[in-house]
Amino acid sequence: MTAQLVPARHPLDPEPTASTKARAVFVLGLVGLLTGPLVGGVIPATVALLLARQTAREAYAAGGYLTGGKWIRRGRKLAWAGLVLALTSLVVAMIAGLLHLAAAPVGTDFAPGTD
Template identity: 55%
Template sequence: MQPTEALRHPLDPDPVRSTKAVAVFGLGLLAAVTGVFVGGIVPATIALLIARQARREAYASRGFLTGSGWLHRGERLAWIGLMLGIATVVILTVIGILNSANPAGVQDFGPGVD
């Protein structure tokens, strides 16, 4: 007996890597690298929006669009960039609040108190 192979119809398209999956990976990488500088929030958001579209297209293509690994990695990197950006904003806000609570090192207690 011959091994059973998945037979393809001659008119079926060849499997192709999704260009959106590659774009999501690139934007996710950019977001992870620039996330600390708060500039990563924009590419991360765009990457997550494109990833949603790419998943729909991959599902509708019935297996003829590949690149789910690139898509998954790109989404992870985008979330990392988003979290880094949010953490930076929170840290800078806390530092700003602490600095405004004690401007220029002014102390409230009188002279002679150690």
């Protein structure tokens, strides 16, 4: 069994820190997923995707000293799932509305014997 050597850090290198924005992306993605069927999930899911883009750029620019990539990826997946659920519920509501309109009688319904 070979031991992997960890490169020594320079004493002036900053300590890696967790990104608070990455957790916010995850939470917003989760809220977007949970409220997606109510169509209200579109807003938090969209904010999560925009914040994920910004946070990923910041993490890349930090050169490995800003952690939270897994939280960003999970938040993105949840946000996209919330958007898909919102879109699906909109389509189902539109189809139900169209079926309701198709079943309704068209025109005026006169009583028999009236001209």
